[in-house]
Amino acid sequence: MKSKIFFAALLAASLFGTTACSDFLNEDPKGKLVPGAYFSSQDELNMSLVSLFTKVTDSQSYTNMMYPQWQGDDITANPGSNKQACAQLDAFSASADNKGVVAAWDKHFDIIHEANFIIDNAQRTPTSKEELNIALGQAHFWRAYAYFYLVRVFGPLPINLHNEDDHGTAELASVEKVYEQILADLMMADKYELPASYKGEPRQMFGVDVYVTQQAVKSTLSAVYMAMAGYPLNKGTEYYAKAAEAAEAVILGQKAGKYDAKLEAEWKNIHSMANIYNKETILGVNNSPNRSWSHDSQLASTMLFESLGGWGDAWGEIAFWKRMPDGPRKAATYDPKLLKDGKLYDWWATKDGKSIAEGKTNAIVPEYHPMFSLFTVNDDGHGGQMMAPYDYTAKKWRGMLNGRRHQVIRYAEVLLWYAESAARAGKADLSLAKECLKLVRQRAVEAGEAEKVHGVNIDAMTADQLAQAAYEEHGWEVAGHWVSMVTRRADQLRMNDLKNTFASRVANQPVEVAPGFTATEAVPVSGAWNDNMNYAPYPLQETEKNSRLKR
CATH class of the missing domain: 1.25.40.390 (Serine Threonine Protein Phosphatase 5, Tetratricopeptide repeat)
Structure with missing residues (x-):
């Protein structure tokens, strides 16, 4: 080897x-x-x-x-x-x-x-x-x-x-x-x-391309055109058409065998450490399997709650978790139950079995939020990583560094970008777009739900319904995956939807997470919205050097 x-x-x-x-x-x-x-x-x-x-x-x-x-x-x-x-x-x-x-x-x-x-x-x-x-x-x-x-x-x-x-x-x-x-x-x-594929190290390693390929360029063009079609430029139909054309080139190239891309059969394998060099990744960022601080991924402990031994950098927002359709994708995106002291608990479980809507001191797991698991790895029993799909019922690996390949663009995303863009562009024939949406859902949701969204059969959808369904689907696909080129935040910016998230967080209405149990967000959000809040401030070190950096 x-x-x-x-x-x-x-x-x-x-x-x-x-x-x-x-x-x-x-x-x-x-x-x-x-x-x-x-x-x-x-x-x-x-x-x-x-x-x-x-x-x-x-x-x-x-x-x-x-x-x-x-x-x-x-x-x-x-x-x-x-x-x-x-x-x-x-x-x-x-x-x-x-x-x-x-x-x-x-x-x-x-x-x-x-x-x-x-x-x-x-x-x-x-x-x-x-x-x-x-x-x-x-x-x-x-x-x-x-x-x-x-x-x-x-x-x-x-x-x-x-x-x-x-x-x-x-x-x-x-x-x-x-x-x-x-x-x-x-x-x-x-x-x-x-090239559509490279030969020889270091341009191709472990069976995947390290260097950027032509399909990665075209996929990125699709993402950029979509961003330009929406907020803040609002270039609309023309740019959604350009986005659809770029994504379609990748899809047709894949169908013709020109591009070596495929969907993983099971969603749990997408982020498995045993499968980091997969062909669903169209654009990846490779890291060192040898665990060097200079060239590695430091994400293995970022989703595991601090109370469970991790870093707890990211928690799942409650309302988003609640809306996400059940199925293999949700079960692989979040821990379905949390392992604490050798026992499994719902994340909202309390010590006396009663709701704690007014206070959280009674929670078994004090974070009292859904816990993402996309980057989490199991312990192999000897202090090393289990090179297998993540198992929430098993012991977690507490290491800081690993050789995970970051998946910046996946083929599933290109399928969804095409579906949404073709629909928003007013393309007359949406049969391929509908096929793309169904392909992504087949491995993601519960049996019998792949061909309908919100009770509407995909084949019977209007263009507006298809666009909205594909947009939502992309959000579920990249939930919590902050290394994606197009994150959930990026999608929301394009749709001028961050202001609605802000308003929802200010209101912070309790969400019923299970019968008799409600939960609210822990980070307080307050104030009045203005459009500058769509963006981060310019860094202080830069504004001190350049007075032009101001809004």
């Missing part, structure tokens, strides 16, 4: 084998990274991609960069403990020095700086046109990815397209101008005609 070596370490060792590689990877990404003589060989071009991919993994390796996703109606936080950064964003009241706000900004601009370095300089490498296209395609794609994350979290942004520090002088570009740049980068990546 081949050694599981992370692509960056493998590339560094095989190409250089000296401390120079380590020095390069540790360079400050701001400003010029290396002397102008760089890019004198294919090896150096490869190493520039190593540095870029390192920044990509850094942007997702722990939760801070993703805290803005707590604004969605799927995720909430502990109101106490050390989770104040999460709770602030969950309450739409983040401070400018919130560590999640700062990390989201810094880590994604790190990607942009690395991509700029390649785009500015790669052309002078003495190599083939094909190799240049691959390198430039990766750089343009990841720059687009980073700006796509940032524009949905912060709104207007300074745009820097060169490997130079602007020293805090950049003007703010409007949301529309940022999206124009995102599209320009994705169009360049598409123009370079990246």
Whole structure:
């Protein structure tokens, strides 16, 4: 069995084998990274991609960069403990020095700086046109990815397209101008005609592509067009049509065997540590199986409640959990019951069996919320990870680091993006769109429920009903999965729905979670809504440098 070596370490060792590689990877990404003589060989071009991919993994390796996703109606936080950064964003009241706000900004601009370095300089490498296209395609794609994350979290942004520090002088570009740049980068990546699959390490490892493929580019184009169709640009039908066209290209390519993508037969296998290199993932971020702080996933304990031995970074919002259709997907997204002291309890269980709507001191599990389990792993009995689908009835692994591959875009999402976009675009023939929705639901919900939503048969749906059903379905598919390119919060932003989540959280009406048992949210939300609350504040460190960073 081949050694599981992370692509960056493998590339560094095989190409250089000296401390120079380590020095390069540790360079400050701001400003010029290396002397102008760089890019004198294919090896150096490869190493520039190593540095870029390192920044990509850094942007997702722990939760801070993703805290803005707590604004969605799927995720909430502990109101106490050390989770104040999460709770602030969950309450739409983040401070400018919130560590999640700062990390989201810094880590994604790190990607942009690395991509700029390649785009500015790669052309002078003495190599083939094909190799240049691959390198430039990766750089343009990841720059687009980073700006796509940032524009949905912060709104207007300074745009820097060169490997130079602007020293805090950049003007703010409007949301529309940022999206124009995102599209320009994705169009360049598409123009370079990246392979549908790669050969050889580190471009393909463990049977999956590490480098960005053409289907990943097209899938991302679909997501971007959808975002532009909705709030705040509201470009509407025309852009939903563009989104449908891009997603359809991926679906038809998959049907024709051009793209090696497939749905996992069982939902529980999607996030199983035994199946992290699956073909449902169209865009993934690889991490080191060797558990190194520099290249790994630090998410294994983030969903396990603190009272049960985890970090408890994210709790499931109660109303969202209540609405989510029962079935294999819900059972694999949340722990159906919580294991405490060797016994299983409903999350709302109390010590005396009575409701605690007015206070929570009587709860068996003090968090008194649904508990996500997408990143949780079982203990193998020897202190290691169980390489199998997660089992909520078994002992949890308490480790901090693992080699989980983060699933940024899954094929199921592309199917749903097509279904929703085709319906919103007014496409005359919606038969493929309806087929896509049914395919996703077949493995997700209880038997007999796959072909209807809210009692309406999918084949009989109007375009409006289909669009709404596909939109809701995507929310269930990515619930609690903050590393997705399109999270629940991102969907809600597009539909101008975050204001409704805010209003619901301010009201904080009790939810009946079981007969005789109600629950309310723990993080207090108050005040009056304004549209600036759709976005996080600009980081204090940046506004002190650049006075233009203001709303």
